Amino acid sequence: MSTAPKTFVVGATGLLGSRIVSALLDKGAPVRALVRPGTEGDRKAALAALEARGLELVEGDITDPVEKLAAAIGDATTVISAVQGGPDLIVDGQVNLVRAAEKAGARRFIPSDFAVDVTKLEDGDNFMIDWRRQAAAAYADTGLEVISVLNGAFYEVMIGFMGLVDWEAGTVSHWGDPDQPLDLTSVADTAAYTAAVALGPGAKGTLRFAGEVLSMRQFHQTLQRATGRIFVLKTLGTADELRAEITRQAGLTQNPFDYVALQYQWCMVTGKGKFDVLDNAKYPQVKPGSLEDLVREAAPRA
């Protein structure tokens, strides 16, 4: 039985949270995860696989009363949030989690940031990052050590959700300067850095990691090398035209999630969300993989 301090993870059924749990278990650390009642299907099966490796499960919800959530946290000393959702979760839920962590006597909190440089952005640049800043302001009085882990964009998101790669048509689209450097990291490596931060001593403040720093031109070349295919690099417009497109779309929909991918791209292609320094060297045990290797394994073979 491990005597290492216990980590409590919220969001363990998610894309990133499941990898964070796995990375912590890889290190032999005891982990307890908060899981919502009624988790079924693939998510339940994935949890069962983690349970077989030693994950402890407790049922609950990040919006539970503080006393109940504190009891779920129990003797865990570090609390990691990897939730995703609206302000009810990212602001109110995470503030609730911090209050519960304080009550339980935990020492550290890693919020669900995992993005571009949130400290350099302003309100309105990206509504999902605004919520994270609002949450941080609301629990700024906490005695917990708060450590924000930032990773730029996931490789997986760059080749999928962002909508930049059309695998069938064989195109890579981009806004703005194709030579602007972008911070990129795989989901697994973001999880490995988060686990290293959680288990290591002395981390504080904001830590910035990137598996690779690539421009869209280099991203395009990497895709070609990894797939052996020719992709056409297509310009969609300038960064100012992207901002105008976001404003146009915001006027057409009540659902900001419809244009959030564009807001993330704006933060990246303007360089506004770019990391000035990386903290990779503080965690030399994490050896991030390349985009090229990930695409070789994951890309659709259209």
Ligand SMILES: NC(=O)c1ccc[n+]([C@@H]2O[C@H](COP(=O)([O-])OP(=O)(O)OC[C@H]3O[C@@H](n4cnc5c(N)ncnc54)[C@H](OP(=O)(O)O)[C@@H]3O)[C@@H](O)[C@H]2O)c1
């Ligand atoms: N940098 C990037 O490119 C990038 C890309 C994607 C995500 N991210 C970041 O990574 C983090 C995690 O995102 P993700 O994509 O992994 O999210 P996800 O796959 O949508 O998972 C969200 C997790 O939150 C849990 N959750 C939702 N509501 C909850 C509640 N009320 N109480 C407790 N748990 C709740 C979900 O549990 P259920 O199974 O019960 O729904 C799930 O485990 C976020 O900070 C996100 O912004 C970054």
